[in-house]
Amino acid sequence: QVQLVESGGGLVQAGDSLRLSCAASGRSFSSYSMAWFRQAPGEEREFVATISWYGSNTYLADSVKGRFTISRDNAKNTVYLQMNSLKPEDTAVYYCAVGRTKSLVVRTAADYWGQGTQVTVSS
DSSP: OOOOEEEEOOOTTOOOEEEEEEEEESSSOTTTTEEEEEETTTOOOOEEEEEEETTEEEOTTTTTTTTEEEEEETTTTTEEEEOOOOOOGGOOEEEEESSSSSSOGGGGGGGGGOEEEEEEEEE
């Protein structure tokens, strides 16, 4: 049974940093891309960042470029999202996803999802 377990969310002030982690288990994720999406109340789930299997290719949404960094540790089947200079508009539930694709940037390409972790940024 595949499981994606996110952690690291919380309540912070604008300008602070958080590091999200997502540990995947239950099968081999060789050749899978990993990604982060987020969903604010009343909004659709949107793409945040993705990283290829070997970590050589990363892509971030324009709204987070320069502030967020995605990385992965394949030995631990874990993907990370380092979030710096957080803004109130970053407030959302953050979801980890994996997909057998070179670059996971659309929701429909994800094969597995985590349960989400709440990030709240106060002004």
